[in-house]
Amino acid sequence: MSDAGDVTTPQVALLSDGVIALRRPEPVDGPSYLQMRNNLALVSAVMGFRLGVNAQTVDAWIASGGGVEGDDLMLTAVLAKDAQRPVGYIKAYRVDRVSRHAWVGLSLFDERDAGRGYGRRMLTQVCDYLRDFVAVRKVSLEVLAGNARALALYASLGFAEEGRLKAQYFTHGRFEDVVILSKFLAAS
Ligand SMILES: CC(C)(COP(=O)(O)OP(=O)(O)OC[C@H]1O[C@@H](n2cnc3c(N)ncnc32)[C@H](O)[C@@H]1OP(=O)(O)O)[C@@H](O)C(=O)NCCC(=O)NCCS
Numbered sequence: 001m002s003d004a005g006d007v008t009t010p011q012v013a014l015l016s017d018g019v020i021a022l023r024r025p026e027p028v029d030g031p032s033y034l035q036m037r038n039n040l041a042l043v044s045a046v047m048g049f050r051l052g053v054n055a056q057t058v059d060a061w062i063a064s065g066g067g068v069e070g071d072d073l074m075l076t077a078v079l080a081k082d083a084q085r086p087v088g089y090i091k092a093y094r095v096d097r098v099s100r101h102a103w104v105g106l107s108l109f110d111e112r113d114a115g116r117g118y119g120r121r122m123l124t125q126v127c128d129y130l131r132d133f134v135a136v137r138k139v140s141l142e143v144l145a146g147n148a149r150a151l152a153l154y155a156s157l158g159f160a161e162e163g164r165l166k167a168q169y170f171t172h173g174r175f176e177d178v179v180i181l182s183k184f185l186a187a188s
Pocket residue numbers: 042045046106107108109111113114115116117118119120121142143144147148149150152153156
């Protein structure tokens with residue numbers, strides 16, 4: 001029998017700071033991804049696929065390892081000390097070993113977990129990993145201009161605006177700017 005419903009079985013973490021652990025998506029995460037991807041307000045905040053998905057699509061995506069190739073990462077963030085409760089995801093994509101650049105995207109699964117420092121922990125760990133193990137020197141991300149909490153977090157971590165795609169994304173009945181932020185990762 002599959003142990004997909006057993007949230008007490010610790011999964012192997014790639015990274016952990018003792019509060020947030022990051023590991024590959026596991027079948028046990030399915031309900032969290034399903035809920036997030038059908039929360040259309042949240043999907044809009046992350047500029048994701050807008051039409052929702054079904055459980056089979058999510059399960060197949062997890063079975064594929066989160067659809068990543070090469071040096072890209074797709075990681076589920078779980079609470080290290082709370083029965084591995086999934087709280088969000090973070091991905092590094094278009095990881096370019098020659099330019100030593102990567103794009104990053106992240107979200108919590110549920111807005112009720114916002115403001116507890118989880119996003120900061122997720123992003124810090126992945127930037128450190130990309131710098132130390134993949135030799136990435138610059139990380140970029142895209143964020144809606146109206147996403148005040150995300151912008152505050154990224155600015156406090158040293159991300160600076162590099163560009164702005166004007167009236168790029170249709171949300172809440174209007175076209176909103178998308179801001180491109182980057183951070184140069186200092187050698188440790
Ligand atoms: C954006 C997101 C990833 C941030 O993660 P988080 O765990 O909530 O963020 P943290 O608690 O680590 O930090 C939030 C920071 O913003 C600040 N903040 C919170 N609400 C804020 C608001 N409404 N306006 C401005 N700043 C705000 C907090 O004070 C904190 O800053 P500090 O650490 O310097 O005190 C998360 O809230 C989220 O996933 N939201 C929904 C989807 C989304 O917007 N994803 C990002 C798409 S780019």
